[in-house]
Amino acid sequence: MFKILKHAILGPQVKQLVFEAPAVARKRKPGQFVILRINESGERFPLTIADADPKAGTITIIFQEVGKSTFQLGTLKAGDAVLDIVGPLGKPTEIEKFGHVICMGGGVGVAEIYPVAMALREAGNEVTAIIGARSKDLVILEEQMRRASHKLWVTTDDGSYGYHGLVTDPLKEILNDTNKKVDRVFCIGPVPMMRAVAEATRPYGIPTIVSLNPIMVDGTGMCGACRVEVGGETKFACVDGPDFDAHQVNFDLLMKRLTIYKDQEKLSWELWKQQHGKCTKKS
Amino acid sequence: MAKKIIPYAVPMPEQDPKERIHNFNEVPLGYSPEMAIAEANRCLQCKKAPCIAGCPVAIDIPAFINLIAQGDFIAAYRKVMEKNVLPAICGRVCPQEDQCQKMCVMGVKNEPIAIGRLERFVADYAMQVGKTEVPQRLRSTGKRVAVIGSGPSGLTVAGDLAKMGHSVTLFEALHATGGVLVYGIPEFRLPKDILKKETEVLAKLGVEIQTDYVIGITEMVDELLDRYQAIFIGTGAGLPYFMNIPGENLNGVYSANEFLTRNNLMRAYLFPQWDTPIKPSRNVAVIGGGNTAMDAVRIAKRLGAENAYLIYRRSRAEMPARDEEIHHAQEEGIIFHLLENPIRIIGDEKGWVKEIELIRMELGEPDESGRRRPIPIKGSEHTLKVDTVIMAIGQGPNPLLLSTTPGLKLNKRGYIQVDPQTGATSKKGVFAGGDIVTGSATVILAMGAGRTAAKAMHEFLK
Ligand SMILES: Cc1cc2nc3c(=O)[nH]c(=O)nc-3n(C[C@H](O)[C@H](O)[C@H](O)COP(=O)(O)OP(=O)(O)OC[C@H]3O[C@@H](n4cnc5c(N)ncnc54)[C@H](O)[C@@H]3O)c2cc1C
Ligand code: FES
Numbered sequence: 001m002f003k004i005l006k007h008a009i010l011g012p013q014v015k016q017l018v019f020e021a022p023a024v025a026r027k028r029k030p031g032q033f034v035i036l037r038i039n040e041s042g043e044r045f046p047l048t049i050a051d052a053d054p055k056a057g058t059i060t061i062i063f064q065e066v067g068k069s070t071f072q073l074g075t076l077k078a079g080d081a082v083l084d085i086v087g088p089l090g091k092p093t094e095i096e097k098f099g100h101v102i103c104m105g106g107g108v109g110v111a112e113i114y115p116v117a118m119a120l121r122e123a124g125n126e127v128t129a130i131i132g133a134r135s136k137d138l139v140i141l142e143e144q145m146r147r148a149s150h151k152l153w154v155t156t157d158d159g160s161y162g163y164h165g166l167v168t169d170p171l172k173e174i175l176n177d178t179n180k181k182v183d184r185v186f187c188i189g190p191v192p193m194m195r196a197v198a199e200a201t202r203p204y205g206i207p208t209i210v211s212l213n214p215i216m217v218d219g220t221g222m223c224g225a226c227r228v229e230v231g232g233e234t235k236f237a238c239v240d241g242p243d244f245d246a247h248q249v250n251f252d253l254l255m256k257r258l259t260i261y262k263d264q265e266k267l268s269w270e271l272w273k274q275q276h277g278k279c280t281k282k283s
Numbered sequence: 284m285a286k287k288i289i290p291y292a293v294p295m296p297e298q299d300p301k302e303r304i305h306n307f308n309e310v311p312l313g314y315s316p317e318m319a320i321a322e323a324n325r326c327l328q329c330k331k332a333p334c335i336a337g338c339p340v341a342i343d344i345p346a347f348i349n350l351i352a353q354g355d356f357i358a359a360y361r362k363v364m365e366k367n368v369l370p371a372i373c374g375r376v377c378p379q380e381d382q383c384q385k386m387c388v389m390g391v392k393n394e395p396i397a398i399g400r401l402e403r404f405v406a407d408y409a410m411q412v413g414k415t416e417v418p419q420r421l422r423s424t425g426k427r428v429a430v431i432g433s434g435p436s437g438l439t440v441a442g443d444l445a446k447m448g449h450s451v452t453l454f455e456a457l458h459a460t461g462g463v464l465v466y467g468i469p470e471f472r473l474p475k476d477i478l479k480k481e482t483e484v485l486a487k488l489g490v491e492i493q494t495d496y497v498i499g500i501t502e503m504v505d506e507l508l509d510r511y512q513a514i515f516i517g518t519g520a521g522l523p524y525f526m527n528i529p530g531e532n533l534n535g536v537y538s539a540n541e542f543l544t545r546n547n548l549m550r551a552y553l554f555p556q557w558d559t560p561i562k563p564s565r566n567v568a569v570i571g572g573g574n575t576a577m578d579a580v581r582i583a584k585r586l587g588a589e590n591a592y593l594i595y596r597r598s599r600a601e602m603p604a605r606d607e608e609i610h611h612a613q614e615e616g617i618i619f620h621l622l623e624n625p626i627r628i629i630g631d632e633k634g635w636v637k638e639i640e641l642i643r644m645e646l647g648e649p650d651e652s653g654r655r656r657p658i659p660i661k662g663s664e665h666t667l668k669v670d671t672v673i674m675a676i677g678q679g680p681n682p683l684l685l686s687t688t689p690g691l692k693l694n695k696r697g698y699i700q701v702d703p704q705t706g707a708t709s710k711k712g713v714f715a716g717g718d719i720v721t722g723s724a725t726v727i728l729a730m731g732a733g734r735t736a737a738k739a740m741h742e743f744l745k
Contacts, residue, residue: 023496023501023502024501027500027501027502037458041550041553041556041557041558042558043549043557043558043559043560044458044549044559068558069558083458084458084494084495085495086456086458086495086496086497086501087500087501088500088501089497089500217541217544217545217549217559218456218457218544220456220497220500220681220683221521221522221681221682221683222456222521222522222523222540222544222681223523223538223540223541223544224523224525224537224538224540224541225537225541227532229532234525234531234532239682239683253532253634256534256633256634257532257534257634259534260534260535260562261560261562264554264555264560264561264562265560267555268554268555268558268560271555
C-alpha cells in the first residue's frame with residue numbers, strides 16, 4: 001500500500017498527489033515515471049514523477065483526469081492509499097550543460113517538463129521555457145516554471161492569457177532570431193504538439209527530445225505493449241525511453257497505437273460515471 | 284503373486300469442450316478418491332523405480348502411490364511434500380509425459396501410470412480437507428537472504444532457506460507473486476486460487492514478500508549485497524521476441540506476454556468489472572508451437588474468436604507444447620496451420636491488422652536443436668484474414684538486472700553462467716537458477732534449480 005499524504009487541485013481536472021514511496025523517491029531522476037494500480041481490479045498505468053523528496057520518502061504525481069482510472073485516482077484524498085506503485089521506471093532524461101535549452105510543456109505535460117527544466121537549470125544551462133494550454137484556467141505550474149527558467153512564455157490557444165497562439169509560435173520566433181543560439185529542445189505534451197515541435201526544429205537541426213506516452217502494462221520490458229518506432233527500429237518505450245530523438249520518432253504510429261482501446265476506455269469510463277453519479281462537464 | 288495388468292489409465296473427467304470454450308474454469312476436473320485408488324492400484328511398484336530418475340526433484344513415486352492405494356491420502360501428500368512443496372501446481376503443469384511417466388515400466392507396452400494426476404489428487408485432497416501443512420522451521424540462523432523473482436525457482440529457494448532458519452526477503456517486480464504461474468499460465472490450466480494457497484505457505488514460513496520492487500531499478504544487486512549475505516536470482520526469461528517482419532507494430536499485434544498478462548494477471552476476460560481491457564476479435568492467429576502459443580490461442584477462443592488459428596513452422600511432431608495441451612486445443616476447435624510461417628502482416632488504412640501473409644514450409648536436415656529445420660517453399664505464399672496476431676515465438680533474458688550488475692558473467696546466449704552443481708554465479712554470494720540460466724524451460728526444472736541453489740546457499744552461509 002502506498003499512502004497519499006497530500007492532495008491538491010491545480011486546475012480543472014488537473015490534480016496533484018503526494019505519495020509515500022520511499023524506495024522510488026530514493027532512486028528517482030527527472031524524466032522517470034511510475035506504474036500505478038489503484039485497487040485489486042484496477043489497471044496498471046504509467047504516470048510521470050513530477051517531483052521527489054528522497055529525505056521525506058515521497059513522490060509527487062500530477063495528472064489530468066481523462067478516463068476511468070485517472071478520475072478514480074482523483075477522488076482519493078490524503079490518508080487514502082493505492083495498492084501498487086513501482087518505479088522509478090524508464091531512462092532518466094539526459095541532463096548536461098548544453099548551453100541554451102528550450103523546455104516546452106503542453107497541458108499536463110508541463111508537470112512533466114518541470115523537473116527536467118529544473119535539473120537543466122541546476123546543471124548550468126540557460127533555460128527558456130514555453131508552456132501552453134487551451135485557456136487561462138488550464139495553465140498549471142506557472143510559478144514553478146518561472147523559477148525553473150530564465151525566461152518563461154505562457155501561451156493559450158484562445159488568447160485568454162499570455163501569448164495568443166500555440167507553443168510552436170514563440171518557439172519559431174526564437175528559432176528565427178539569429179542572435180539566439182538554441183542548443184537543445186525538450187518537449188513533453190500531447191502527440192500533435194510534440195510532432196509540431198519536431199517539425200519546427202528539424203530544419204535547424206537542433207537536437208530535440210520528446211517523452212513518449214504509449215500504452216503500457218508492466219513497464220519493465222516484459223510485454224512490448226509500449227512499442228514505438230524510432231529511426232525505423234522498434235523500441236520499448238518503458239525501458240529504452242520514454243525520451244527519444246524527436247526527429248526520428250514515428251508519431252503517426254504512436255497516435256494510432258494510442259487508440260487501440262478507445263472503445264473499451266470509453267465504456268469503462270461511462271460505467272464508472274454511472275456508478276459514481278459523477279457529473280463532469282467537458283471543459 | 285504377479286499383478287494383473289490394467290492397460291489403460293483411469294481417465295480424468297474433463298469439462299466438455301463445447302462448454303469450456305465459453306468459460307475460464309479449469310479443464311481437467313481431477314480424480315475422485317475412488318479413481319485415484321484405482322489408478323494407484325495399476326502401479327507395479329517396481330523395485331528399481333525408473334520413474335524416480337525421471338523426476339527432476341526425485342519424488343519417491345512408488346511410495347506415494349502405494350499410500351494412495353492404501354487410502355492414506357494425507358500420508359501420500361506428505362510423501363510428495365518431502366521433495367516438492369508445490370504439488371498442486373506441478374501435478375497440473377509438469378510435462379510428465381517427458382519425465383516420470385516416460386520412464387514408467389508400465390508405459391513400455393501400455394499406458395503409463397498417470398503419476399501427474401495422482402500428484403494433483405493428493406495435493407487437492409489435502410487442501411480440501413485442510414490438512415496442508417506448514418513445514419517445520421529450524422532455529423533462526425540470523426543470516427539474511429534476498430531472493431529476486433517469485434517464479435517457481437525463487438519460490439523454492441525462499442521456501443527451502445526459510446525452513447533452514449534463514450531470514451528471507453523475496454523481491455518481485457510485478458504486483459503479484461508466482462512469475463509465469465501467475466502472469467503466463469491461464470486460469471483454466473492453473474486456477475489462481477491453487478497458486479495462492481500453495482504460495483501462502485511462504486508467508487507462513489516467515490518469508491518477507493516485497494512486490495512492486497524491480498532489482499536493477501528500485502535497488503541494485505550490489506546494494507542488496509550490503510544488506511544480505513546471499514542472493515538468489517530467479518528472474519526468468521521474460522523478454523518477448525518479435526519476428527521482425529513488416530507490420531508487427533500494427534494495432535492488433537501482441538506479444539504472447541502482453542496478451543497473457545492482460546488476461547491472466549490483469550483479468551481482462553472480466554472487463555469491464557476489472558479495468559484492463561482486451562480488444563475482442565473474430566479471427567486470431569497465434570504464431571508458435573510451445574505452451575505459450577497453446578495458452579494464448581485457447582484464451583483467444585474463450586474470448587469469443589470465431590476462428591482461432593495456430594500457426595507453426597514445423598510439424599505436429601516437433602511442437603514443444605505438452606501433448607495434453609495440444610490435444611485440448613484440438614478438442615476446442617483450434618485450427619492448426621502446420622508447416623506455415625508468417626512473412627508479413629498487412630494492415631488497413633487505420634493501422635489495424637487485416638491479413639497475415641504466410642508461406643508454406645518443408646522440413647530439411649536437423650539443426651542444432653536436433654529438430655528438422657523448416658525451409659520455405661518458394662511460391663507458396665498465401666494470406667489469411669485475421670484481426671489479431673499474437674507472437675509466441677519465444678523469450679529471452681530481460682537486461683534490466685543483468686546490465687546493472689557488474690561482475691555477473693553471462694553465457695553466449697545472454698543468460699547467467701552458473702556452476703550446475705551449486706547454482707553459484709561468478710559473483711561471490713550470488714546464485715541463480717531457472718529460466719534466467721537455462722532459457723525458457725519448465726516449472727519443475729526451475730524448482731529443481733532452486734532446490735540445488737538453496738542447498739549450496741545454506742552451505743555458503745555456514
Ligand atoms: C505461457 C507459458 C506457459 C507455460 N506452461 C508450462 C507448463 O505447462 N509446464 C511447465 O513445466 N512449464 C511451462 N512454462 C515454462 C515455465 O513456466 C517456466 O519455465 C518457469 O516458470 C520458469 O521459472 P523461473 O522461476 O525461472 O521464472 P519465472 O516464472 O519467469 O519468474 C520470474 C519472476 O521474476 C520476476 N522478475 C524479473 N525480473 C525481475 C527483477 N529485475 N526484479 C524483481 N523481479 C523480477 C518476474 O516478474 C517473474 O515474476 C510455461 C511458460 C509460459 C510463458
Ligand atoms: S510496458 Fe510492457 S514492455 Fe513496456
